[in-house]
Amino acid sequence: MCSDYFQDPLGYFNETLKLAMSSMYDPLPVLGVEPSNTPYPIDTLLENVKKKVGSYPQISCSLLIKGSKQLYLKEIRFCFKRRNPVSTLQNCPDDIDNVCKSVELGNY
Structure with a gap:
């Protein structure tokens, strides 16, 4: 992606690797959830992250069954x-x- 490291791609990689390994961005604790068969509303996940790290992330979803309205966190x-x-x-x-966005958000 875009960065100020255009002359030091290895430095950029090392900095992002440190961020990825940081417990501050461990997905389940940051999302405020535990693995479950009970769905979590996306709005709840977004707000939990905002409270924990101070900014809204982007949530990416997948459909395990094509045509289903049940989304899964990707x-x-x-x-x-x-x-x-x-x-x-x-x-x-x-x-x-x-x-x-392709599935009505009120359905899960």
Whole structure:
């Protein structure tokens, strides 16, 4: 992605690797959930992340059964400001991806 590390891609990789390994961004604790068969509303997940890390992520969903209205969490994406070092979170431009938007949000 875009960064201020254009002359130091290895430095960028190392900085992002540190962020990925940080417990601050461990998905389940950040989302405030435990594995369960009970669905969690996307709005709840977004608000839990905002409370824990201070910015809204992007939630990515998948449908395990095509045509189903049951969504499953695929990814949680954090957005960082484009600067050196890569450590300042910002709200992601879109809080949910198109797959999540494709199903009526009130149904789960």
